Amino acid sequence: MSDGAAPGAVMLDGPAFQDYYPDDLSQCYGCGRLNEHGLQIKTYWDGEETVTRYVPRPWHTAIPGYVYGGLIASLIDCHGTGTAAAAAYRAAGREMGSEPPYRFVTASLHVDFLRPTPLGVPLEVRGTIKSVAGRKVVVSATLSADGVACARGEVVAVEMPERMRASS
């Protein structure tokens, strides 16, 4: 890593959105804190925006030297659903983690790859909330490497149908 950053998710101050997910909804490969094989990304508020930082592992490559697009899509996806949950709590005037939990799944994902994303530096996904309407939240996201925007994405997230929850 050019700046010595350890691979994996970068933790910032305080609990992340994903730290509030109930245990049975914390298995996701992208963002579940209990999935030991997964990415375990962490997303936080930064004012009106949300931020996720992740340092890809050496094998998260596409063409050598560049980050795998599927990883970029995964980061934007889970950043989007996490942001959607946080936005829903905020819109409802509720504290994150209060019951019942908000948990969103992805209805659609779009990613435009603007330029090759270099491997070996921390990536930052910044999200903005485009809309919160009923059970649907739309999040737009920009993924940057060393401050240079490399991908832009949009996630349409919908509240998880209760029937999907095994414990329900």
Next chain:
Amino acid sequence: MSDGAAPGAVMLDGPAFQDYYPDDLSQCYGCGRLNEHGLQIKTYWDGEETVTRYVPRPWHTAIPGYVYGGLIASLIDCHGTGTAAAAAYRAAGREMGSEPPYRFVTASLHVDFLRPTPLGVPLEVRGTIKSVAGRKVVVSATLSADGVACARGEVVAVEMPERMRASS
């Protein structure tokens, strides 16, 4: 696995598109045969369509019991770039693997998640070539689980810029 299928990529008869990629372009986390940490997906012609089969690993989960959307996006992504390469060879009347190699990268990726994708059964991605024009190939794809369409996607693939190739 409900039908005894081993997790990972499913090989069909004959070499896959990805088996023709040169060694230095076979490192991709999604489709590189030399990335031992990766998915190593294999894509084949089936008439005018292309097909990739993959059995997710137990940790490729989103909500327990369902497949992680980032994996679905990854399968569609690499299925799309592999299909683009095969389509370019076919359009040029060239044998796959002949020099110089066609290798495509993703310009944009879109996935609509139609319904939750069950974990524990083989997934099949089927692609159709929407257009081949200059350096750009557009591929649409449907991902099914046990014959039920669970996601639809579109990949806009462009020929890899030669400057991305480390050996160039």
